[in-house]
């Protein structure tokens with residue numbers, strides 16, 4: 001980290017901690033007392049502030065609202081066994097944030113603003129980091145275009161914000177998912193690899209339809225043939241086929257997930273063979289039917305490691321192995337959690353103690 005930045009701190013008059021029920025934490029609804037904001041104008045980031053969480057005044061003409069220049073990240077801070085607070089793999093999220101920024105014609109956020117913003121926010125809201133197993137403080141970096149201008153071009157002004165929300169896992173049970181073959185999440189040459197608002201916006205209608213049909217989530221397939229599995233939109237997908245960890249390779253249509261990468265590294269270290277390649281719908285469905293596919297799970301920061309219990313394809317529901325019997329994903333999930341919570345050595349240097 002470079003020099004210490006000048007961050008203006010304005011404390012909330014009253015903390016909401018005492019009126020927050022930490023046993024009831026739906027994902028993304030309860031925000032900590034403060035947020036971090038920085039503004040980009042005339043080619044520079046200025047006005048770095050930690051201030052009480054709340055509305056930001058803005059023009060209804062800002063270009064993020066009209067043309068979708070908006071990107072975000074998802075990260076987590078964990079309260080470790082010794083009381084330290086650690087942010088997991090911040091370098092990967094920082095790198096991906098700026099990759100998204102580049103694709104969306106937005107300015108890069110300097111690493112010292114990203115890191116010192118997180119450190120300052122967690123310092124002031126440290127009591128918001130949950131102390132329960134499986135819980136963490138979810139950190140949501142977001143950047144959006146703020147030019148009040150209706151012409152179509154990259155904005156000149158941006159706001160970068162950090163929000164934090166104490167949370168448990170995004171999903172609370174094994175997922176019933178549908179392989180989507182009509183709509184697509186992303187296409188070649190598009191923005192699928194960027195964590196940008198539009199990727200989520202375009203998934204909402206098909207997702208709402210799937211919810212009505214009783215599914216928890218969709219499995220997106222490639223836009224050309226719908227024969228290959230891509231990701232789940234809220235998470236990457238990992239399968240165990242013939243004892244090997246098999247996951248769709250990262251392409252321009254698939255988000256390069258941090259949890260996915262972490263699991264691959266942990267699996268390799270545990271001596272499990274890993275294949276990153278195109279994964280066909282056919283082999284997944286046949287694998288369920290002939291017993292070669294023994295495990296399937298969603299992997300993401302919010303989703304953590306969530307088993308997939310049932311997969312529907314072309315109107316037929318396929319039931320996978322009982323999640324309680326799945327030793328590979330359970331073992332990896334435990335190792336991952338032990339590292340995050342400081343219960344196992346951090347051999348990869350993933351924990352940033354803030």
Ligand code: COI
Pocket residue numbers: 073074075170233234235300301302303
């Ligand atoms: C995350 O895992 O952090 C995500 O951003 C997924 C989210 C859209 C729920």
